[in-house]
Amino acid sequence: MADYVLPLGRxxxxxxKLPGIGSKTATRLAFAVLNLSEEDAANFASAILESKxxxxxxxxxxxxxxxxxxxxxxxxxxxxxxxxxxxxxxxxMAFERVREYxxxxxxxxxxxxxxxxxxxxxxxxxELLSRLEDDTVKEILIATNPNVEGEATASYLARxxxxxxxxxxxxxxxxxxxxxxxxxxxxxxxxxxEGRRPMNG
Amino acid sequence: MADYVLPLGRxxxxxxKLPGIGSKTATRLAFAVLNLSEEDAANFASAILESKxxxxxxxxxxxxxxxxxxxxxxxxxxxxxxxxxxxxxxxxMAFERVREYxxxxxxxxxxxxxxxxxxxxxxxxxELLSRLEDDTVKEILIATNPNVEGEATASYLARxxxxxxxxxxxxxxxxxxxxxxxxxxxxxxxxxxEGRRPMNG
Numbered sequence: 001m002a003d004y005v006l007p008l009g010r011x012x013x014x015x016x017k018l019p020g021i022g023s024k025t026a027t028r029l030a031f032a033v034l035n036l037s038e039e040d041a042a043n044f045a046s047a048i049l050e051s052k053x054x055x056x057x058x059x060x061x062x063x064x065x066x067x068x069x070x071x072x073x074x075x076x077x078x079x080x081x082x083x084x085x086x087x088x089x090x091x092x093m094a095f096e097r098v099r100e101y102x103x104x105x106x107x108x109x110x111x112x113x114x115x116x117x118x119x120x121x122x123x124x125x126x127e128l129l130s131r132l133e134d135d136t137v138k139e140i141l142i143a144t145n146p147n148v149e150g151e152a153t154a155s156y157l158a159r160x161x162x163x164x165x166x167x168x169x170x171x172x173x174x175x176x177x178x179x180x181x182x183x184x185x186x187x188x189x190x191x192x193x194e195g196r197r198p199m200n201g
Numbered sequence: 202m203a204d205y206v207l208p209l210g211r212x213x214x215x216x217x218k219l220p221g222i223g224s225k226t227a228t229r230l231a232f233a234v235l236n237l238s239e240e241d242a243a244n245f246a247s248a249i250l251e252s253k254x255x256x257x258x259x260x261x262x263x264x265x266x267x268x269x270x271x272x273x274x275x276x277x278x279x280x281x282x283x284x285x286x287x288x289x290x291x292x293x294m295a296f297e298r299v300r301e302y303x304x305x306x307x308x309x310x311x312x313x314x315x316x317x318x319x320x321x322x323x324x325x326x327x328e329l330l331s332r333l334e335d336d337t338v339k340e341i342l343i344a345t346n347p348n349v350e351g352e353a354t355a356s357y358l359a360r361x362x363x364x365x366x367x368x369x370x371x372x373x374x375x376x377x378x379x380x381x382x383x384x385x386x387x388x389x390x391x392x393x394x395e396g397r398r399p400m401n402g
Contacts, residue, residue, distance in 0.1 A: 005265050005290075007251035014245035018233045020226075031291065032219045033249055034256060034265075041253035044215035045246040048234055050208035052242035055235060064206050064235075089206075090232065 062107040062124040064089045079103045081138040087111055111153040132164045139167040263308040263325040265290045280304045282339040288312055312345055312354040333365045340368040
């Protein structure tokens with residue numbers, strides 16, 4: 001970037017700091033910002049600052065919130081005996097979109113990953129254990145992602161939670177709704193056969 | 202987006218206003234902003250505002266600049282008799298990276314595109330013509346992109362500039378350096394044959 005348009009160079013550098021954004025995409029996006037309306041650009045900048053400064057994690061479930069308890073933890077209508085353990089706040093949003101689940105959540109903030117140096121101490125596991133002290137929680141649904149690291153984290157948690165005597169469950173593996181058997185991978189099909197359910201009364 | 206994290210929702214909306222960014226990517230990038238350091242986030246926001254507010258177009262060549270003439274137009278060492286017409290400021294950067302070209306530029310701000318409603322009046326063509334009034338410019342190199350719209354714009358400009366009696370040239374078509382004949386498309390190969398150059402003295 002020529003030094004006579006320094007702010008644009010800084011903007012390109014900022015975009016490049018986001019994951020999955022390379023040099024070409026960063027340049028394209030920075031030029032696109034120049035074409036935004038003044039209002040949109042001002043909104044963009046203030047949304048960055050407010051997101052970064054005003055959003056905190058809920059002291060109970062570690063989900064994102066503006067201040068104090070998150071609305072889900074603060075909602076007396078939610079079933080506190082059912083606790084769903086997820087990796088990220090995005091997963092909470094996915095669950096909430098289903099509108100079926102009425103329990104509460106616990107956000108781990110990631111998964112165990114020795115390859116990337118993510119150890120149990122770096123996840124919100126201590127906070128999870130402290131929620132089991134008062135016997136409110138009866139069932140823990142471990143909803144980490146269905147991949148190697150999510151699975152390893154689920155096994156680790158199941159072992160860790162066993163002494164507390166609560167029911168521990170895991171999301172079901174199987175065929176995604178609307179998928180096609182012909183194109184289903186072997187591992188998923190294997191899990192679907194393993195988890196088969198009786199149909200006749 | 203749940204309304205308890207409104208700034209994040211606004212940030213996702215801001216990312217979605219950029220071209221080529223869909224809902225999923227916007228969400229991913231917005232969460233990535235939360236993971237930036239406070240300094241990086243503040244830099245990102247200020248780079249947006251400064252890029253939008255401080256960057257203007259050069260009154261002569263219509264390239265980007267912070268104020269007044271751009272450094273290329275202001276540079277007395279540049280050859281004012283050679284004028285390269287490009288589509289965008291990004292193309293100027295591409296030329297400058299080559300470090301071979303010592304002439305000046307004119308940025309059209311796009312290409313003619315009847316399909317997208319881009320007419321000659323919407324490009325910086327009037328500014329280009331006014332630069333030919335004082336007979337400084339001897340050659341105009343039309344460096345629009347080698348595609349249908351760039352080619353149409355080049356033809357349009359060549360016709361328009363003919364009465365001024367300056368030399369008009371176009372970038373050469375041919376094989377890209379390091380490419381492979383086997384994988385070269387027919388049109389490029391045809392142009393490379395057409396534009397063949399003698400080798401024996």
